[in-house]
Amino acid sequence: MTTSxxxxxxxxxxxGQWLHAAAHSHHPWPDVSFEAQQQAWLDAAELIxxxxxxxxxxxxxxxxxxxxxxxxxPSAQTLCFAGxxxxxLLRLLSCIERQPVRVLSTDxxxxxxxxxxRRLEQAGLAQMxxxxxxxxxxxxxxxxxxxARGGHDLVYFSQCFFNSGFLVQDLAALVREVRDAQTLxxxxxxHAFMALPTDLSDxxxxxxxxxxxxxxxxxxxxxxxxxxxxxxAERPVNTGWFAGFGALSSGADEIPYACDGxxxxxxxxxxxxxxxxxxxxxxxxxxxxxxxxxxxHVEALQERFLDGIARLGLDALKAERLMPQRGLPRGNFLCFxxxxxxxxxxxxxxxxxxxxxxEDRLRLGFGIYHDASDIDELLxxxxxxxx
Numbered sequence: 001m002t003t004s005x006x007x008x009x010x011x012x013x014x015x016g017q018w019l020h021a022a023a024h025s026h027h028p029w030p031d032v033s034f035e036a037q038q039q040a041w042l043d044a045a046e047l048i049x050x051x052x053x054x055x056x057x058x059x060x061x062x063x064x065x066x067x068x069x070x071x072x073x074p075s076a077q078t079l080c081f082a083g084x085x086x087x088x089l090l091r092l093l094s095c096i097e098r099q100p101v102r103v104l105s106t107d108x109x110x111x112x113x114x115x116x117x118r119r120l121e122q123a124g125l126a127q128m129x130x131x132x133x134x135x136x137x138x139x140x141x142x143x144x145x146x147x148a149r150g151g152h153d154l155v156y157f158s159q160c161f162f163n164s165g166f167l168v169q170d171l172a173a174l175v176r177e178v179r180d181a182q183t184l185x186x187x188x189x190x191h192a193f194m195a196l197p198t199d200l201s202d203x204x205x206x207x208x209x210x211x212x213x214x215x216x217x218x219x220x221x222x223x224x225x226x227x228x229x230x231x232x233a234e235r236p237v238n239t240g241w242f243a244g245f246g247a248l249s250s251g252a253d254e255i256p257y258a259c260d261g262x263x264x265x266x267x268x269x270x271x272x273x274x275x276x277x278x279x280x281x282x283x284x285x286x287x288x289x290x291x292x293x294x295x296x297h298v299e300a301l302q303e304r305f306l307d308g309i310a311r312l313g314l315d316a317l318k319a320e321r322l323m324p325q326r327g328l329p330r331g332n333f334l335c336f337x338x339x340x341x342x343x344x345x346x347x348x349x350x351x352x353x354x355x356x357x358x359e360d361r362l363r364l365g366f367g368i369y370h371d372a373s374d375i376d377e378l379l380x381x382x383x384x385x386x387x
Contacts, residue, residue: 008032008283009369018354021378023298023365024162024191024333025356027218029276036279040272055271056245063274066281067225070291071209072199080226080261083269085112085190085210088226091264092184092208093120094238096153100127104152106143108133108161110188136166136324143174150179159198160191160331163358167196167329175203184208184233190215195332197292205229213277216294216332216367223273228261240267294368298332301366301375305334308379314386316344316362323361333365347385353378 012028044051068076107130120126131143155178160167185207193211209227213219242265244256257263309317321336341357355364
């Protein structure tokens, strides 16, 4: 991809002197999201409570359609939206009656999951089996074997791991190995959605898929979605009154639930994120920017950066610190393991480079708002900061 898209991000990129290299975290938002945010305000001012009719008749269905098309889901009606992933996690856990809940996961899950499960484990409410993500080349085989042994109420794993960029390429292979028919299977796709092409058509009837707008969808907070396969977790105990909108079924206790993904709705929320999300997806569609094209663009920038770093010989970013190693599949960010990760981050920050670190891992992420000149400038600042 040779076209530069930076001018579509003028409000974010022109707001300061930062060289943004944290595209795995908070992406800059395209300019079209500004008008969308304004429109959400104007609709609220004009319609007051009537805005919910507009949200449910136009805004939400459009957002569902955008997600369903990009994930190749058979139906957009399986999708539910919320303000954050933690809300959905608690709602999923509430569907499991057994205590302690038996969970199969990994040692590389994001904090929304890992912190909560550690606390439940500490309280005696969860029994955890964690498969190590490393060595990466055997992860799929080891996780599949653990899933096949069965005995789990919940199987939860990431499509792209936040603390390494390691990518699970064959999601269906892992899902198929889950032995017990009623086990809830959840794929955390937050670091993969809109960064990588994803086709859920083969497992849409078996696995939940969780992602949102904050990262690669470039739409900001408050716009998280969950794909909910029919027949699983039909009556969450943790439930809000929005889950009863348009309900077609109810239990003996007369607490109704929607029959589709809306059964996972909570209570009153801010729909502004949906406006931004739709505007960004429409903008991507207009320019024919697919996840595959975005990933190819980022891969080219990653290669340019890695080639440059190899020539510079900086210890903190040397080839053996890269994880996974060059040539192996990864998401749209680079991760370097170093005991000096925190210090490197501080030094880069002093040079107005916006990156981040997690424990001993320095992360650098690129997006479609970057071009070759940005990579060259980043290399220049890396020399100044880390040499």
